[in-house]
Amino acid sequence: MRVLMAAPSSPARLHNLAPFAWALRTAGHEVKIAGRPSFAEEILRTSAVAVELEDGDETALAESAALTEFAELWRPQVVVSDALAPAGTAAARAVGAVAVRVLGALDEPDAADPADVTLDTVPPSLRTGSGAVRAMRHVPYFGPVVVPNWLRRKARRSRVLLHLTDETLFGPLFDVVAGEDFELVCAARIPSGVTLPANVRLVDSAPPAALLSTCVAVIHDGDAALALAAAAHGLPQLSLAASAIAERIAAAGAGKTGSGEEARALTADAELDRAAKALREEIAALPAPRTIVDELIR
Template sequence: MRILLTVPSSVARLHHLVPLGWALRTAGHQVQVAGRPSFTDSITLTGLVAVPVGDGVTGDATGDHRLDRQSDVDGLLDYFSLWRPDLVVWDEQAPAGAEAAQAGGVAAVRMLGPLADRSESGDVSGRTLDCLPPSLRPSGVPEDLAIRFIPYAGSAVLPAWLRRKPRRRRVHVALGAASGTTVTAFFEAIAGSDAEFLCELSDDRIPAGTRLPGNVRLFEDAPRDAVLASCEAAVHDGEPRMTLSALAGGLPQLVVAENAASADLASRVADEGGGLLVDPAGLRADAVGRLLADAELRANARRLQGEVAAMPSPREVVPHLVAVAGQR
């Protein structure tokens, strides 16, 4: 079977499709990824084959990186006549894939990843793959094909400090979108903790004059899933990929949310008892202490982890996609 994945010029959205792409590839199917010409280097870094379509624009003044122009649809249809795919899997920000599939009589499946906007499903024909466990989906979103979230962030090297047994409890910290004020407040809140905090943060994100506690290790390029595997909890700003990565690891989460809209998924995790949602202005040492000590919080996090683990893996989804293609 021939499967074409269509992606916008977004590394984060591309990376969510990669585990499925490789599951299809290792099952013996031909897999290619269509994106703008200027995005093909990002695609080939995943080991998958890139197909350039449309023009070379990756974005404009508004930050648009969608694959949704008529030229994108036309380019895909031209390629369909040559390669003749059996199935198109498209990201919601690459709807040219769905339009071309409909025009070309090809089966199509939409992929809803961590960054998808599920509040506006729109008029979508065909099937949908969703990585959110049922208890965390917004009300009114129909269940179709489930697929387990697999953390993937590209190539990385395991640093020496991750190849040694931790001497004390570790907490993963990702505050990349947080303000300098919040970063400073967090460092003040953890200064007296006996845990080690692994902060996914560059030096230039730390405000001048901020005192870095001795229990903090800064890093930038270590593989996130490996870091999380060495930790007992996670602190972050509500970013959906981080929320799901911590969820897959069964870690209780402390979410320091400056933007309620971007922390919507994290707030649902908190509603399910697997995390704490705190306002940056109210960030105190007691919230960090509860994150590490609350047995109920940890139990709920593991319950949600079990829900994620019960979802079909990308490899287990492959036969369902073969069946969808065969119905066309």
């Protein structure tokens, strides 16, 4: 079977599609992923075949004559698209293919969704919206990574992953966690004037794909992909910035939102840990991408 995928120029959104693409390929189907020329290298990093479309809006693949032209030439049976790539559904309609939409942590189900099948990688307990969706297990993927040498040695204390893009958050957080009985690991440029506590480990590389399975918690500033990955690993998490998915995880009891003060109890709250593990079990019980592929074939 030929499957054409359409992705906007967003690594996070492409990474949400990648496990489904792998499931299709390992089941023996031919898969190509279409995107803007500037995004082709990112597509190739997923080990997929890339199709370069014409230049255009990088944030959303709303219209693409080239995508429809390629579909008419290649004749895929299925066209899979991200929520910000509605051109995929238009291409599917042009060639009589099945239109599949894949939703991620930043998307809401929509009752007016024109796709034939809508797959949602957000677990039901964290989902909002009124559209009919088919749940698909979230498989965390962050692109190619190398396990850093320092991670090959056993940690001397519990490890917490820290991922912040807002540099102003480091100082207040470090003041709070100094002296806590866990190791805070981060790979970031720490602003001048910020004192690094003894329990903060500054490293050159802290890839979540390699690190999450060794952690007991995660602190971030609203990163949706990291929040959903932490949920899949059953890790309590703290978001220091507003984020829809982080707020739903907090409402489920598996995380917290707010200031760095919440970090003090992040690794010692039994109820938080129980809820995080329950969320992990919910995600693990959802159909894997390969199961969805079998259903799609039938």
